[in-house]
């Protein structure tokens with residue numbers, strides 16, 4: 596049996612010359628577990644499901660302004676080593692109660708990475724970091740890790756990049772992002788319209804807010820789209836629309852957009868479109884000029900704007916790992932250092948979060 600026959604349902608397992616199936620010579624397929632199989636193997640308990648429902652409500656309340664705290668999505672640019680990610684999560688879980696009167700901390704658990712051209716695409720795609728592309732293991736490892744983070748009491752956030760992957764993980768999430776490279780994609784907007792969790796759309800890499808506001812309007816609508824069901828079968832998916840989307844300012848090719856004038860302009864743009872002004876500032880990426888050590892200054896500015904009355908600012912995102920900086924992917928990796936974008940180390944992160952909470956209290 597050849598590789599194509601092995602993935603076909605029995606009904607179409609006829610000799611290949613008898614059916615009109617064209618297989619591109621540049622494409623091979625291998626079966627993966629279905630979302631239902633993985634969810635059964637790594638189930639979400641009733642208790643954790645209840646916790647995640649409550650955490651989604653808590654995130655919604657902050658985004659809606661019913662809860663005056665600041666949402667903080669914080670964690671590694673990407674997770675490449677489950678051990679250091681859990682080490683980080685334990686530290687974050689220990690800090691959370693200390694600042695919870697002012698900050699709602701959410702663990703950034705990014706397991707898929709959008710690349711400008713090519714590069715390592717994340718734990719889901721290549722968990723062994725060697726190009727072997729063991730995606731079955733990547734899905735299982737990512738789900739296990741998110742379950743463990745949830746068990747620590749942390750709300751979990753990720754970027755949803757490949758819509759097929761969402762079905763394996765979305766029950767574990769309290770917040771998700773659609774990245775700068777995919778906010779304009781109809782397929783991602785359709786996916787978000789069927790997610791029962793708050794989702795931030797980032798502005799484009801060129802700095803344009805229009806694609807994110809269009810995305811919010813599209814995702815708020817009901818859609819019918821192509822997808823798969825939990826059994827992995829092709830399916831017509833009908834979605835109800837997601838009212839819990841918001842704008843994430845991440846800067847663009849022209850520079851940052853976290854300053855007071857840019858935030859006010861973004862707010863006015865949302866209001867003009869009749870969209871509730873809910874804004875998150877990504878302190879990293881083009882807002883920090885990709886220098887992770889500039890994130891504290893961005894956070895400080897956002898806190899100052901909040902204190903000056905800019906109440907459209909509902910949250911921030913920080914790229915942070917155990918240690919400052921980044922390293923290239925090699926066989927001799929330093930523990931707790933990002934292998935994608937540079938991160939602020941834990942010591943600095945903990946200090947600025949405590950300081951932000953103190954300033955907001957004051």
Ligand SMILES: O=C[C@H](O)[C@H](O)COP(=O)(O)O
Nearest residue numbers: 672708709710711712714936
């Ligand atoms: O956050 C991560 C990166 O900015 C994003 O994945 C793009 O990375 P790249 O430009 O290095 O491919």
Ligand SMILES: C=C(OP(=O)(O)O)C(=O)O
Nearest residue numbers: 709774775776797845880
């Ligand atoms: C890729 C990311 O961000 P952006 O889409 O803003 O580049 C990210 O947050 O990891």
